[in-house]
Amino acid sequence: MNIKDYLEQKRVAVDRYLDQMMPPTITPPTTLHESMRYSLMAGGKRIRPILTIAAAEAVEAEPPGLMAVACSLEFIHTYSLIHDDLPSMDNDDFRRGKPTNHKIYGEAMAILAGDALLTMAFDLISRPDLMKGCDPVRQVRIIQELAYGSGNFGMVGGQVFDIQAKNIDIDLSTLQNIHRHKTGMLMRAAVRMGAIAAGVNDRQLDDMTDYAEDIGLAFQITDDVLNVTGTREELGKNPNTDAERGKKTYPTFYGVDSTKKLADKCVAQAINRLSSFGPAADPLREIARYITARKN
């Protein structure tokens, strides 16, 4: 299979669905909808929704409500970027080559756009029209996965660990803890939500969870490497921001070359976790490889 074509095709489908889900900017509250849409449609890779879709495909073709389930993760991811960029957090002026949300709409609206995107993620996966045909027992499990993965023991917890580590001489296990929560838990939720929607069995769900944890780590390690080796054009923001902020990352501990090897090891392990799955899991396997090969 051609992973680039696969990712592109799914990205287009996700973008189209996200666009349909967002109320038009003429619908009140208009500025809120503009602000939400500005960040949601800013051209991300949509890796989390695609993971959800690929995980479902690995089990069954297309379970009802899959696009809503997949896209709920992009709502969560987008809200987290808006809030992380705020002056009181990372104070970033640019994201994906464009001014950050609060630079355009102001801090108050950026906070509210984040809150609304977060809430809308749960709206999506509980809407009767979008989720029609989904077994309600599975649906509740999917909602629970999203809540757990994005909350105080998941993504938000990771952001707390991250800001607390600022200007502090952290050790490797602290860094791992930040990554596991801040990035890992939502990618884990993405894979599990797709698998649950498709009616995975317990054994398969365990394997998929291990896969997700491995690629989550590989993803964050690669982000750290790209921050050192990438160009402004590739990244859509200035490179080397981590080092400038005195932020410890994997390359700080291992150097760039060994860090790349560590990421490759995670990917190999992730693919190994899927040995009980057939060719339907090839997209998941290729996504694992893509994660370390990407340029942004």
Added chain:
Amino acid sequence: MNIKDYLEQKRVAVDRYLDQMMPPTITPPTTLHESMRYSLMAGGKRIRPILTIAAAEAVEAEPPGLMAVACSLEFIHTYSLIHDDLPSMDNDDFRRGKPTNHKIYGEAMAILAGDALLTMAFDLISRPDLMKGCDPVRQVRIIQELAYGSGNFGMVGGQVFDIQAKNIDIDLSTLQNIHRHKTGMLMRAAVRMGAIAAGVNDRQLDDMTDYAEDIGLAFQITDDVLNVTGTREELGKNPNTDAERGKKTYPTFYGVDSTKKLADKCVAQAINRLSSFGPAADPLREIARYITARKN
């Protein structure tokens, strides 16, 4: 029935449940959990969870998961207060007689505590242990009510309308629109969620929804009145803040006396909506009366 005893008994039960739901402050991320707990346990009236409980009681004794459903509303309400108080929003230093969350924990942690409380609301009502025995079809409907009532078309939308009305000469219909969304939609969700948990029929749900809309308006009108007539001791914050900020409220349009009469009319109408319910709906009726009689 004695409504004061009823409210006090339910408030204690809600407080106890909220306390149990919050991870101990020794559980990492410790500062996040401290910050969440600080605002969640700051001694609110718990009017939204109590509405949920009373709505369920009006239909049936005690449906499974009711406390989780009820308390999810207090998580949402608390997050909204933390975010509303932020410097970029209302910039309030005191809330319920105590320093606001960001005055103690800083802006970054206050934003994240809000995000985590919002997310935890959905965690609560999707957790298999807390919701055991709840029909999953009802459960998904409850989750949808919470998402819709608190999101861009509900509470967050109302907050946007509110900040956009600042320093602008708004008319009465704009004020009504702010109230209907900012306060009304979450109280509407509270009543509907309790009723749905208890297995309400469609006709009854419509009546309860009308009731909720009436008391939501009465609640906000009374808040406006108390802001003019209350004392610092009663309110736990300075009175007359609306006028000082040049904020138009019901008393601005009608004067205090006529505004009180309008609130009474809403309450009478709310009680009238419940005519098809028996004595099991008495707590709902008494809560309606209490809403205009309260001192804070």
